[in-house]
Amino acid sequence: MPRPMRLPALDPETVAELRTSGYPEPLRSRLGDRAKRKLGDACGLTRFGVNLVTLAPGGQSALRHWHTLEDEFVYVLSGEVALVTNEGEQLLTAGMCAGYPAGSKNAHHFINRGTAPCRYLEIGDRTPGDNAFYPDDDLLWVEDENGVHSAHKDGSRY
């Protein structure tokens, strides 16, 4: 029997699986079954996030988007997943990765078009003032004195 890990080491299976999203409906439901384990947070990290994500068949990593100030990186651990960008699709199998530099307007997301779950690590830094834009969807983030909220592209609230 393997011994339980002690921090700073961690067994990802001991971290809660979250199925939450900040998107408003009906956009949220488009993600399908997407479960995240926040490994970086569980280790006490603050400067970047590391999530272990399980995407069921039909699931999406996010709506297709790009970030103004956040670098993102993904590494496929098992299964396979379609990466959709401005240029179309390519299939990523286990061991493949992708990186999205902050400010690059090549909007991206993963869709699991297969019949088996896909597991990947996603990493993103936490630069203050970051925003995300969604070329395919009627979604904006608007900041006011109460914080950030989702809006239609005309600025009206969901």
Next chain:
Amino acid sequence: MPRPMRLPALDPETVAELRTSGYPEPLRSRLGDRAKRKLGDACGLTRFGVNLVTLAPGGQSALRHWHTLEDEFVYVLSGEVALVTNEGEQLLTAGMCAGYPAGSKNAHHFINRGTAPCRYLEIGDRTPGDNAFYPDDDLLWVEDENGVHSAHKDGSRY
């Protein structure tokens, strides 16, 4: 045949393997056979680094250290490796991870004490002004008007 990946996707096998280190001798040789592929850099990321590391039997990830301003995270992909911290050792197998928050004085490194190579991902952010300290070794980093250089703990140069 899988098709070649196009950026923002990347096949790590197409990224050069580097066997470099900033440590002075005789410290550098203690690392043994440690090969890194700089995946984040290859994708154009600047805010954090993501390296795919292969550690041969006897190899070390680094001299045991902690960072003042840099968060670090590691995820074991294959093989197994000993994590050494202030509290001793624990063995990490494939799928285990570890995170080292900036400023935590729990110095850490990996040693491959086995007979097979170990592969892992290492991630670290790039906060300016970061420093690293080495409780077990006669090593300091000193900054002067020409940049940063390695020194003995009495400040004299290697």
